[in-house]
Amino acid sequence: MINYGRHFIDQMDIQSVVNSLKSDWLTTGPLVEVFENALEELTKAKCVAVSSGTAALHCAYFAIDLKPGDEVITPPITFIATQATAAQLGAKIVFADIQSDTANIDPSAVEAAITSKTKAIVAVDYAGHPADLGALRIIADKYGLYLIEDASHSLGSLYNGQPTGSIADITTFSFFPTKNITTAEGGAVATNNEFLLQRARRFSRQGLIKDSSEFKNNNEGAWHQEVHSFGLNYRLPDILCALGISQLKKINSFKDERNRIFMKYLFNLGNVENIDLPLIHKSVNPMWHFFPLRVNETTREDLYNYLLRNGFKTQVNYFPVHLHPVFREQRDLKGKFPISELFYKQELSLPLYVGLSDTQIDEISNLIIEFYD
Numbered sequence: 001m002i003n004y005g006r007h008f009i010d011q012m013d014i015q016s017v018v019n020s021l022k023s024d025w026l027t028t029g030p031l032v033e034v035f036e037n038a039l040e041e042l043t044k045a046k047c048v049a050v051s052s053g054t055a056a057l058h059c060a061y062f063a064i065d066l067k068p069g070d071e072v073i074t075p076p077i078t079f080i081a082t083q084a085t086a087a088q089l090g091a092k093i094v095f096a097d098i099q100s101d102t103a104n105i106d107p108s109a110v111e112a113a114i115t116s117k118t119k120a121i122v123a124v125d126y127a128g129h130p131a132d133l134g135a136l137r138i139i140a141d142k143y144g145l146y147l148i149e150d151a152s153h154s155l156g157s158l159y160n161g162q163p164t165g166s167i168a169d170i171t172t173f174s175f176f177p178t179k180n181i182t183t184a185e186g187g188a189v190a191t192n193n194e195f196l197l198q199r200a201r202r203f204s205r206q207g208l209i210k211d212s213s214e215f216k217n218n219n220e221g222a223w224h225q226e227v228h229s230f231g232l233n234y235r236l237p238d239i240l241c242a243l244g245i246s247q248l249k250k251i252n253s254f255k256d257e258r259n260r261i262f263m264k265y266l267f268n269l270g271n272v273e274n275i276d277l278p279l280i281h282k283s284v285n286p287m288w289h290f291f292p293l294r295v296n297e298t299t300r301e302d303l304y305n306y307l308l309r310n311g312f313k314t315q316v317n318y319f320p321v322h323l324h325p326v327f328r329e330q331r332d333l334k335g336k337f338p339i340s341e342l343f344y345k346q347e348l349s350l351p352l353y354v355g356l357s358d359t360q361i362d363e364i365s366n367l368i369i370e371f372y373d
């Protein structure tokens with residue numbers, strides 16, 4: 001069975017992890033900093049490695065001091081971790097509809113959703129295509145809001161030539177196996193704001209302060225560490241950083257390969273009627289996470305089942321977040337974000353990962369062509 005996404009592990013990755021297993025550190029050791037530095041080089045931002053993309057979002061929201069009474073504006077078409085972590089801090093989740101071409105949050109819908117309680121705009125780079133970050137930046141600055149980018153899909157993507165991570169006030173990444181690189185479970189927070197960086201880092205490490213110049217108890221011994229605000233354990237172990245380091249060394253070839261697969265789908269499916277292919281805005285250079293095909297909503301489920309019967313397990317990204325019972329039982333928002341709801345009914349994510357063969361791409365393309373013939 002061919003899945004919509006999977007990891008790529010080579011001998012270098014295996015050796016890197018084996019070497020770390022033989023070292024003195026299993027969890028926080030020297031490889032954390034090596035991995036963070038490699039991420040910094042790619043993203044052109046300071047980075048904190050954490051244990052998942054969800055943890056990264058939680059750290060980002062903590063860093064901006066998100067709390068009860070605050071509102072965050074988010075897109076419905078995302079994985080629910082974008083919202084769940086803000087809700088965990090007591091914030092009210094507000095939705096703004098998406099742009100129908102990219103499925104990224106629509107800046108004009110964002111502006112319409114701003115209130116005196118809004119603290120942040122959260123963009124998700126759907127499928128790897130960066131959101132409309134320039135327009136969102138202007139709105140964030142106009143209203144004094146933070147711009148947060150959930151770049152779980154878009155490590156390696158560029159917006160106006162700038163890498164994801166260097167653009168928003170805080171950016172978060174995920175290294176789950178289907179994502180652009182993997183550490184099994186893992187994630188990172190990226191920012192060029194030193195204050196936000198330190199808050200995110202501390203929150204991910206139990207809130208512990210080790211620098212004596214900041215202590216409020218000054219008479220303890222050299223062993224002393226203290227906590228000024230509560231944190232959690234979101235550390236990424238050395239073993240997983242070892243995998244991340246060797247994965248990052250391959251990111252340029254990963255990007256080329258993902259791009260090549262994307263282009264092959266465009267070529268194979270370009271003449272099929274009744275389907276819509278993803279497009280690319282002029283300002284971006286995406287590292288594609290999956291291939292978001294759109295089909296007539298009356299045929300989507302049959303196509304999904306047809307491909308499944310023939311060995312291809314596609315995916316639907318995503319069930320609109322505002323329709324989850326956790327939201328609907330408080331406020332029924334059904335029908336309020338029609339572009340997102342229609343997108344959900346039409347979308348089907350085709351396999352896109354390093355290691356997918358030309359034969360497999362042709363095979364699934366031909367099944368789709370046959371299905372609509």
Ligand SMILES: *Cc1c(COP(=O)(O)O)cnc(C)c1O
Nearest residue numbers: 052053054079081152174175176
């Ligand atoms: C994968 C993903 C997350 C969560 O990342 P985990 O590493 O699985 O915790 C958050 N947001 C989006 C958009 C994702 O795709």
